[in-house]
Amino acid sequence: MAGASRKHIMRSDSNSEDIRQFRRHEHLARKDEVHEAVYKIEEGWACRYCLLPDGRRQITALFLPGDYCEPQWMLSGRSELPIVALTEVRAVAVPLATVHAKPGDSVMKLLGAVVDMLNRQSDWIVGLGRKSATERVGSLLAELHRRLHDVGRAIGGRCTIPLTQQDIADVVGLTPVHVNRVLGDLRQRGLVQFSGKTLIVPEPEQLHAAVLAAA
Amino acid sequence: MAGASRKHIMRSDSNSEDIRQFRRHEHLARKDEVHEAVYKIEEGWACRYCLLPDGRRQITALFLPGDYCEPQWMLSGRSELPIVALTEVRAVAVPLATVHAKPGDSVMKLLGAVVDMLNRQSDWIVGLGRKSATERVGSLLAELHRRLHDVGRAIGGRCTIPLTQQDIADVVGLTPVHVNRVLGDLRQRGLVQFSGKTLIVPEPEQLHAAVLAAA
């Protein structure tokens, strides 16, 4: 990450990476802000959210380690909604000028991330519109477990979910009280286990089956 | 698909446009289908939907005249969910090969459409997660009125909404019975009027205000 002092700074690539740190509850982006870089999350979690005038909050995207934080900024150049850190976050700022200059691999990665985000949002519309509380919470845990597993952060069904129950409620469109009850139910049914912020999914397939389309 | 056998295919524009017709309930795309073209809707409405194993349906996108039907196919090449015509539909198939060949205006339009879809989906997550039935239905009518107005299809607060109440229910995540009651309520409050499939919004701002963040 260091080593910026060279003669020819032509290739603005890996030397002197622009690393940013954010404390919990600190904003990575505000509403309607102009951006000339996207973040690649290295460590920690963040979310995009919408705050209604009367205080209701809805989270519309979760950013986990390895995710690009708002790949569509490459296309639009601005954030429509605020992004806030849910934990301490370490991220790399990827300048869009650089990406545009060499339209190769990195552009494709970002465009792929845009498509992933579209599909993930579409899935959550289905969940919020047509699934029960238990199905929504179960689906969220299953999805988070899968995403963490995909980046090597779930070993033996074990992973860390740093969300509060209030956060979970704001993702799945429920109240924190009800989320608490649903989590208790899932645990009693043996589909998941907790110890602190650690989530254990003994049988991912069983959770997936129990949660999708309870006939 | 036709019209490729000529000497100078320089201007691949208006000659022999690939126009497709779809009857109501006919599919424009199936799940997991490969696409080498996107549709530009000329006339009629279509939707993307998800059908859960037990029969519940959730609509995750509406396509109105002027919309590109699945701009992200340019990036992914395949449909994740089925698209079905809600009315008779006339659409132009825009071959992606053509678009890629001359990466200019049309590419930007499609990428802009992708960003619009992301933002619209994000808005609907907020609605489904945190808004009441009345707010959701009112928001939908307000949004549809605005989108139709933007393409010159709402004259004097008057526009055509060819959706059944069942369709509306599958967009806003309610039952058709409850949608019917909510519509009656909105009409009684003078926020909207109906006559057949024609929707009249006397005061768009009043509807918008009544529906967003009822304190």
Added chain:
DNA sequence: CGGATCCTTGAGTGGGCTCAAAATTAGTGG
């Protein structure tokens, strides 16, 4: 050790659902 945040549990309420049937409209073939 004190304060704040977060989790847990109980009791009661209500918004949207289910079930059911009738009225209206749209579609279709003769």
Added chain:
DNA sequence: CCACTAATTTTGAGCCCACTCAAGGATCCG
């Protein structure tokens, strides 16, 4: 153009899932 059927809309009665309000316990952190 009409008879017939299917689809859609409307209305009523009762129920349940998730919400609200509230209080006590646990955990974290300075």
